[in-house]
Amino acid sequence: MSTDPGKQKLKRHHHTVPRLLLRRFADGKRIMRVPLDGSGPKPIGIGDATVRSHFYSMQDATGRRDDTIENLLADLEDQAARVITKIIAERVWPLPIADRAVLGEWVAAQYARIPAVRQANNEIADQLLKMEIAIGGKAEVRRRMEAQGDGPVSDEEVDAAWAELTDFSSYYVELPVNDHLLTMGQAMATAYKAVMARSWKVCRFERKTLLLPDHPVTLVRDEDEPEWSGVGLANAAAIMVPIDRQAAIIMTASGGPDGMFPASTAVANELNRRFAWNSRIELFHHPDDNPLAGIELPPVRSVEAEFSQTAEDFIRPEGFTETA
Template sequence: MGKNPGKQKLKRRHHTVPRLLLRRFADGERLVRVPLGGGEPRTVGVGDVTVRRDFYSMRTEDGQLDDTVENLLSELEDQAARVIRKIIKDGLWPLPVDDRAILGQWIAAQHVRIPAVRRANNEIFDQFTKIMIAAGGKPEMRRLLEEHSGEPVADEEVDAMWQEMTDFASYEAELSVNDQMLMMGRSMETAYNAMMNRSWGLCRFERKALLLSDHPVTLMRDPRQPEWRGVGLANAAAILVPIDRRAAIIMEPPGVADHKLPASAKVARELNHRFAWNSRVELFHHPDDNPLAGIELPPVKSTEAEFSQTAEDFVRPEGLAETT
């Protein structure tokens, strides 16, 4: 794709935070990037941040790159841009049903398209794969080797492969991008349904400004829930989404009609604190703003999933038979 006459050029540089949102926090095409981990803030171009090569590109059966997903995300971004303009420029709120649905789809996409979700999927897949190897032991290793080769394998070959595959720290198992995109599609539908069922509040600021996280959708924990339960779309006290440097949507539990929320310096500070701590690597703001005043930045977050047990806990060289 992208090389044949009549075909559009393949899109290779993919924004994990859409340009539409980045521009809402920019002075034209420039905004301030604040790296986590102690780096200095710098003014950068919208086109140069949150870019990953082929991040949403699937592979066709013949091995060619396919940027269909990136194109679909771009089309949704164009539709959402028109809705956000109505909110910010025209003061439209609450939204008509059709516009609400478009913005709901776009926000759902922001929740599932981020690198953190892909990392979490890979971490879970990696752990599950290694547990299966550990629990299956050498008998399962032999079965797989013989299935692949079509003939019996020597004990020495099984031992060598077992030694290699149980050195769990030396490798990581990852899902294919195709599998990640299929999971993203299913997760987006789930997120959309959960968000559309909530009550949406719009909070607009006259003077105070918001920052933008590299992971724009923030889930607010319900303090009544125990820490071990975690926070997700179903049990979040609120879902916080900045749509402009001076506006955020706050999705609350269902029960009341969409409404406007009071804005204040205290509210802006609370939102910015939560947005900052939802960042993984970097955050952004308008060159004229200082939304991080008084806010301590979080460290870089390099992992997403936590496990009470690891693959090492399941190692059974003789397979599950040794425990029966």
């Protein structure tokens, strides 16, 4: 039976937390999964953890998928795995500049590739479209209908569409996957510059162990920032990333040299508390470890973007005017 040598089988199962991290928190094949919905911890295979179907697959106009992005992420993961092995097994630190650049790119990818970013982008796109409809009124609905159709539409058709489109809770807008992947690439470039500018500290533990959140890059809010402001790579007081069950990298303010972060039981507990609260639906740890002792788990996080006002606040059938 002959096969087409130019046609390769697609990778359907994509890990949103890279395998290299999962392996460092596993006993070889299994890792302990702790859901945040209260259903109880359970050991699972590494191959089954944080898997989503075609999460990083590009699509062409016909809907055909390709593995370009997934392959690039896998290649970066292989490079980062060698650097992390140097840090953990060979105890190399500070890193040579080339290795530091590889790990910086990998950290940037972990920040940009997570499901939370995609969900936040969808939530923003959903709200923006609904805002346009609410503010534009029936005239905006008519414009959209005529742009998508072959000609003028009746008032009755516009009224029916307006009633349907302003029932905002009945539908949800999602961006095309290619838009997400393009945004991911742009976010990686921005994140890389931010993490490379910081001072890196490695924190190693001899007895204490760490947990692995389903969103590995954890930001620490600067206490001097106002409560209403968000926290991002640029204004975070620190960026924390677990790289092994007994090691984490803590990126502090820019300007200082890379070095060591003092390890203690209190530091391990604080890292684990912050890692736990950065999780969205689940977290992981080595089956023999108990890094959650004394830590209250967060609820499942179902919303990423918060809006002070929503589309419902701006519904105007006649459209928005300066006197409205």
